[in-house]
Amino acid sequence: MRITSLRSKLVVIFVLVLSLLALASGFATLNTMKRDSQTQARQILTVANKVLRQALDNRAEQLSDSVSLLAADFAFRRAVATAEQETIESVLQNHGSRIDASLMLLLSPAGDLLVSSDTTLSIADIAPLFQQTRGNSNSTVADIVSLAGQPYQLVLAPVKAPALIAWVGMGFPLDTPLAENIKSITALDISFVTRQHSGVQLKSSTLDQAHQQLLPALVPQLIAQADTAIINAEQDYISVALPLDKLQQLWALQHLPNQRWLASYQQFRQQLLLIFSAALAVALLVAIVFARSITQPLNTLSQFASRIGQGQADSAPTISGNDEVALLSRTLSTMQQDIRQREQQLLFNAEHDSLTSCYNRTAAERLLQPWLSLQDGCLIQLNIQQFKNINDVLGFSNGDQLLQQLAQRLNQLHPAAELIARLGADEFVLLYSSPKATVQVQQLLQQLLGGFLLQRSVINLKLRAGVFNFSAGAATVNDALRRVNIALDNARQMPAGIAFYQQGQDESHQRELTLIHDLPLALQNGQFYVVYQPKVDIQQQHCHSAEALIRWQHPQLGFIAPDQFIALAEHAGCIGLITDWMLRQVISQAAVWWQQGLHLQIAVNLSVFDLLNPSLTDTIQQLLQQQQLPAAALALEVTESAIMHDADTVIQQLSQLRALGISLAIDDFGTGQSSLAYLKQLPVHEVKIDRAFVKDIEHNANDALIVRATTQLAHSLGFSLTAEGLEHQAGLALLQQCGCDKVQGYYFAKPLQAAQFAQWLNQFNADSRPWFNTETIA
Structure with a gap:
């Protein structure tokens, strides 16, 4: 039956605990008493063993004295010396009768049996004891031996006249009378057994016939644990085994009846059961009364706790006293108040940022929905320029303080925002009930740009602002937050750091997300392809190199300009996929051309992320080996900005590529920073001057001057120079003059696919005069 009420549980627990305690106490007491009784029983057996050993030793001493006295008798020695058989037998019989010895015998010095009172004995029976006389002809030898199947306590003494002439012996049997005699002394039953190869044999015992029949099966265990008292369930005795002879073939087993030590144990156990029954009855009565006094007020408090769970604001029941139940009543009342406070705190924490106490993103999304649905307004998203650097330099704790100070200023803005929320990191969003113009946003930012005090230092911030002016019902919360975030991204490119969301930017953003999503699959399904633009040697008027350019024809969006998807791939971290694909395509195509006899050098552009990839050199080397293409067939172009990103790592990577035999070029030279400072350190072969200085060179003298100076600088440093972006023949003449x-440019050819490029190359190398002698070919 299942117990559900507290009162019943208290009664059961009280009775159960008392029962367990009583059982544990009784169990421990009975076990202790049982161990003590067993210990006493073992002590009794130990004492009995000592008594048995002492009795046997006394008999051995009596035998030794008698045998020694006989061996020293002059008449006996003379009879032995003269071999008077009748005299010897008479003397042996007389001496044996004096001490009630059952066995008298005489042995020759060699161990032959001369005289024996037991005609069934043979020399083989005496041999084990006689062996002990070897090297010991001056003293008696005593042991217990088995003679003709009967255990005897036997003593041999030397007979000398004066030399050893014989051995005389006397013995007592270990039989039932001896066992009864020892039992009368120790009050314990005793058994004599022999252990031979054929097994264990019981010789005599004081046990009754039934226990004698069970004894042989238990003897091996008793002998194996000699001198140890053993209790066996099949016997009503505690038994111990004692070896009697030196060869341990004869054993005495003493038995102590169990009833002698179990009687007091059983009587005490009955008394404990009576005491336990009485205590249990009293405990049951006390438990019922005690449980009733507790459960009544607890029921009242339980009903009050249920009302607390339902949110009802009533007062706690009054329970007098200072006991635990009264304390529980006061605790429930305090808990009710704490729960109300905690609910308010949890509601606040669920919708507020823990650092700035502004609304968090979850609350902002919930609170923005009615504004976006019902009226016009403006969302302004702010973030701090270079906030990561502030954390790195001043530490995160100071960065947190800065965010807290900025949040305080946001709450003090005039006009005040309808909603201020921290979206994450250093980004905040403000909600205004009317659209804002650029001047108004600048005025708001101006209130936030004053110095911030951190560790007694003044920090001036630069803020960016993305602005989204919305109309009622024109956007969902998700759309509004996405659009204001797009405006903030655009603000990063604005000098003033302010940008408004313009219609269509959302679609552009979605387009960029689509391109990033589709790019990995497009590399696999053939949307990308490679075109080649020739690099013409204008001094030799020959073409033996080209630049490989990647193109993307999207099935839905059409042609995607490289500068669009390359930048997206770099931001998304998948530029490595494009580079791997490009290297495989270009090296494979170059290998085909080399097999056809077109020994071209094809250049591939690398981004800064490629140069920071430690496995780039190994990858390129493996691709060249797979296609059996010499390294001279490949050229790599890097921009100045890529080098400036991590100059040491990039220079090390370029050095490894140069060691393979790959040609290296600096692309877009002249548009980066510190180009002259790093140019002398770079392990490159070629400098490519940017098209900004080439496309209008025939009309701009400054461009011509820059190209001429750059060419001279490159040549002085041992580099070749390539000009990009040539469109007119007039410019070609100036480039020739500059050296x-x-x-490379549209004048010679636009980027062409592999087959078209091979056709153009064969035509150009066969006759290049039209390009050098005719007017512009657009």
Whole structure:
């Protein structure tokens, strides 16, 4: 039956605990008493063993004295010396009768049996004891031996006249009378057994016939644990085994009846059961009364706790006293108040940022929905320029203080915002009930740009602002937050750091997300392809190199300009996929051309992320080996900005590539920073001057001057120079005059697919005069 009420549980627990305690106490007491009784029983057996050993020792001493006295008798020695058989037997019989010895015998010095009172004895029976006389002809030898199947306590003494002439012996049997005699002394039963190869044999015992029949099966265990008292369930005795002879073939077993030590144990156990029954009855009565006094007020408090759970605001029941139940009543009342406070705190924490106490993103999304649905307004998203650097330099704790101070200023803005929320990191969003213009946003930012005090230092911030002016019902919360975030991204490119969301930017953003999503699959399904633009040696008027350019024809969005998807791939961290694909395509195509006899050098552009990849060199080397293409067939172009990102790592990577035999070029030279400072350290072969200085060179003298100076600088440093972006023949003439080595541009050819490029190359190398002698070919 299942117990559900507290009163019943208290009664059961009280009775159960008392029962367990009583059982544990009784169990421990009975076990202790049982161990003590067993210990006493073992002590009794130990004493009995000592008594048995002493009795046997006394008999051995009596035998030794008698035998020694006989061996020293002059008449006996003379009879032995003269071999008077009748005299010897008479003397042996007389001496044996004096001490009630059952066995008298005489042995020759060699151990032959001369005289024996037991005609059934043979020399083989005496041999074990006679062996002990070897080297000991001056003293008696005593032991217990089995003679003709009967255990005897036997003593041999030397007979000398004066030399050893014989051995005389006397013995007592270990039989039932001896066992009864010892039992009368120790009050314990005793058994004599022999252990031979054929097994264990019981010789005599004081046990009754039934227990004698069970004894042989228990003897091996008793002998194996000699001198140890053993209790066996099949016997009503505690038994112990004692070896009697030196060869341990004869054993005495003493038995103590169990009833002698179990009687007091059983009587005490009955008394404990009576005491336990009485205590249990009293405990049951007390438990019922005690449980009733507790459960009544607890029921009242339980009903009050149920009302607390339902949110009812009533007062706690009054329970007098200072006991635990009264304390529980006061605790429930305090808990009711604490729960109300905690609910308010939890509601606040669920919708507020723990650092700035502004609304969090979850609350902002909930609170923005009615504003976006019912009226016009403006969302402004702010973030701090270079906030990561502030954390790195000043530490995160100071960065947190800065965010807290900024949140305080946001709450003090005039006009005040309808909603201020921290979206995460250093980004905050403000909600205004009317659209804002650029001037108004600038005025708001101006209130936030004053110095911030951190560790007694003044920090001036630069803020960016993305602004989204919305109309009622024109956007969901998700749309509004996405659009204001797009405006903030655009603000990063604005000098003033302010940008408004413009219609269509959302679609552009979605387009960029689509391109990032589709790019990995497009590399696999053939949307990308490679085109090649020749790099013409204008000094030799020959073409033996080209630049490989990647193109993407999207099935839905059409042609995607490289500068669009390359930048997206770099931001998304998947530029490595494009580079791997490009290297495989270009090296494979170059290998085909080399097999056809077109020994071209094809250049591939690398981004800064490629140069920071430690496995780039190994990857390129493996691709060249797979296609059996010499390293001279491949050229790599890097921009100045890529080098400036991590100059030491990039220079080390370029050195490894140069060691393979790959040609290296600096692309877009002249548009980066510190180009001259790093140019002398770079392990490159070629400098490519940016098209910004080439496309209008025939009309701009400054461009011509820059190209000429750059060419001279490159040549002085041992580099070749390639000019990009040539579109007119007039510009070609100026580039020749400046000393440029190679020219790349639409004048010679637009980027062509592999088959078209091979056709153009064969035509150009066969006759290049039209490009150098005719007017512009657009």
